[in-house]
Amino acid sequence: MEFKDNQAIYLQIADYFMDKVLSGEWKADERVPAVRELAVSLEVNPNTAMRTYTILQDKGVLYNKRGIGFFVAPEAFDIIFKMKKDEFINKELPGIFRTMDLLKLSPEELIRLYNAFKADGKL
Amino acid sequence: MEFKDNQAIYLQIADYFMDKVLSGEWKADERVPAVRELAVSLEVNPNTAMRTYTILQDKGVLYNKRGIGFFVAPEAFDIIFKMKKDEFINKELPGIFRTMDLLKLSPEELIRLYNAFKADGKL
Amino acid sequence: MEFKDNQAIYLQIADYFMDKVLSGEWKADERVPAVRELAVSLEVNPNTAMRTYTILQDKGVLYNKRGIGFFVAPEAFDIIFKMKKDEFINKELPGIFRTMDLLKLSPEELIRLYNAFKADGKL
Amino acid sequence: MEFKDNQAIYLQIADYFMDKVLSGEWKADERVPAVRELAVSLEVNPNTAMRTYTILQDKGVLYNKRGIGFFVAPEAFDIIFKMKKDEFINKELPGIFRTMDLLKLSPEELIRLYNAFKADGKL
DNA sequence: GTGGTCTAGACCACC
DNA sequence: GTGGTCTAGACCACA
Numbered sequence A, B, C, D: 001m002e003f004k005d006n007q008a009i010y011l012q013i014a015d016y017f018m019d020k021v022l023s024g025e026w027k028a029d030e031r032v033p034a035v036r037e038l039a040v041s042l043e044v045n046p047n048t049a050m051r052t053y054t055i056l057q058d059k060g061v062l063y064n065k066r067g068i069g070f071f072v073a074p075e076a077f078d079i080i081f082k083m084k085k086d087e088f089i090n091k092e093l094p095g096i097f098r099t100m101d102l103l104k105l106s107p108e109e110l111i112r113l114y115n116a117f118k119a120d121g122k123l
Numbered sequence E: 001g002t003g004g005t006c007t008a009g010a011c012c013a014c015c
Numbered sequence F: 001g002t003g004g005t006c007t008a009g010a011c012c013a014c015a
Helices: A009-022 A035-042 A046-058 A076-102 A107-120 B009-022 B035-042 B046-058 B076-102 B107-120 C009-022 C035-042 C046-058 C076-102 C107-120 D009-022 D035-042 D046-058 D076-102 D107-119
Strands: A062-065 A069-072 B062-065 B069-072 C062-065 C069-072 D062-065 D069-072
Touching (some): A009 A046, A046 A069, A076 B107, A107 B076, B009 B076, B046 B069, C009 C076, C046 C062, C107 D076, D009 D076, D035 D046, D046 D062, D046 D069
Antiparallel strands (some): B062 B069
């Protein structure tokens, strides 16, 4: 996995995990990789991996069985979905629409791009 | 003006300025506020305000007349427009479309939201 | 049985056992559940169950007949009563009173809550 | 400051801070010690001090001005008060009352102890 | 100066 | 084996 420079690694891992839940790849009560295991596979310090798990646990996305490991919470999907939707609609969309207007991109043009991306398999 | 936490203040100010140029509010060769003045009005450290002007000057968006102040460059509009369009289409859109898919938001739904925002005067 | 996160499971089981002795549910020389049995019924690792018995044996609350099982020690009640009282009065109470003050809970209010809990059968 | 062994240091510091807010020693918008400063004064690693600030910020008790420092949030008192009260009444009290019953301590006896502690200046 | 992140490595309790 | 905490020290962006 490659990391961008402008966002903390532990947040990028968290996003990556949440996508896995949203896409259905990770299901409720499924066990996620052990902290150290994850650290090795992502070539990251165990502390950094742990940090990801801690915040996801705080958000209710993961839960922990002591001495056993971390698991996907049953409510994980709903929590993430709600959180992402809220953020997208209230935080991102206004900026996106504003930028579109400034760039003189019409919504129709946007749909055209959407379909083009789909067709190119870039999504 | 309120600032988001996840982006540097000086960059947020720069975006704010570039929007003013794109929207036509600021025109070529127009004088922009003095650094100190800006710092006071935005309740920001003068260093931070200065930093905004420095990077905008580097990008060719502003030019400086020593002892007088900063001015909007004649090519500002074109530079910003090109830069924003590039960034929006190649950097932002893929992520936006991906999020839309995960949130099960169709492009039609997006248009509906766009018009709703417009109607509410939120843009 | 549900376990809190902030205390070791084997200690929570031990407390649960000691309460049974204090409440008179478990009497002197009564046999307690076998380790494996306990582990199954509480959905806990056998090691964890065993650990509970070990520390209770160390404290003199249980005794062991090899090959037969664990039994409530005759002195169990007295040992536990003394230990709990000591701990409650010297360790817990100061913190409780401090919290009460910070929360502006008067002792009278506490009595009211006590009676309310009793009435609701929550105790 | 001395730390207990059975609770994480960063949590003990957090509790210590929250008490300061509850007791009125720390007021809204007051600046709290810088991370490194705190670390030195408590003889703790800066990471540990930082961790305390991070969770308090997550809870809404502190807020941050970038490059300047951490400050007590205006809602800090209410947040802490509500959180502590909830926890005390729903989590701690049932256990306390249960222990009291097992130890055959009457609420009246508890009040007597409360007044005794007060009189001794142990609170 | 401030916070924020990351690495490296250690120790511990618990399952 | 698992997670949880802590120290030490480094680097960076930002104000």
